[in-house]
Amino acid sequence: xxxxxxxxxxxxxxxxxxxxxxxxxxxxxxxxxxxxxxxxxxxxxxxxxxxxxxxxxxxxxxxxxxxxxxxxxxxxxxxxxxxxxxxxxxxxxxxxxxxxxxxxxxxxxxxxxxxxxxxxxxxxxxxxxxxxxxxxxxxxxxxxxxxxxxxxxxxxxxxxxxxxxxxxxxxx
Numbered sequence: 001x002x003x004x005x006x007x008x009x010x011x012x013x014x015x016x017x018x019x020x021x022x023x024x025x026x027x028x029x030x031x032x033x034x035x036x037x038x039x040x041x042x043x044x045x046x047x048x049x050x051x052x053x054x055x056x057x058x059x060x061x062x063x064x065x066x067x068x069x070x071x072x073x074x075x076x077x078x079x080x081x082x083x084x085x086x087x088x089x090x091x092x093x094x095x096x097x098x099x100x101x102x103x104x105x106x107x108x109x110x111x112x113x114x115x116x117x118x119x120x121x122x123x124x125x126x127x128x129x130x131x132x133x134x135x136x137x138x139x140x141x142x143x144x145x146x147x148x149x150x151x152x153x154x155x156x157x158x159x160x161x162x163x164x165x166x167x168x169x170x171x172x
Contacts, residue, residue: 038119040168044109047123047166052076058126059094062160065128074123079116083142087111092120092162100126100160101139104167111167119170125163132156 040049051074053061058075065071077092080099087110093099102122104110133156140150 038170038172040121040170043111043167043169044104044164045123045166047074047121047168049121049168052121052123055092055094058100059098059160062094062100062126062128065126067128067130067158070125070127072124073126074121076119076121078119079111081143082111082113082115083139084113084144085142087113087115089139089142090115090120092122094160098160100162101131102162102164105163105165109167111169115169118172121168122162122164122166124165127161127163129159129161130156131159131161 038049053073053075055075055077058073058077061071061073077094077100079090080093081091083089088104088107090102090111091099092102102124105124133153136153136157137150140153
């Protein structure tokens, strides 16, 4: 009887460890997985596809910043939205309800207009800023929003912003 109890206890420990490992693997986003194995097209400065933060880790870093603070960093995400006029900005999700607006250093390069839903690795400066109403309306217009949607933008917004000096865009 003691052997059965010992065996059952060891079996439950092993099962529990396996379940924990599975859970941790599922928490790695698809963008993070793609970024580790994908072929990339480079935009802007040449950057490597190594040593990047996940979007969750980037969110944690953003949350420690105050308005005006900056930090040099590299992270991965999936493009949620891209400027439909020129590709001059993109929005990258950090969590379900949180995203960062990415612009490109010195307006020096643009993303393909069809790059939505593709994985990217971006390197540059992360910062927190207050975006004025006029700028928010301009971005809404660039995104193809209706006049009614643009008119609803009436207050400035605290945003997590990013100025990329280099971007790697996954081929698939």
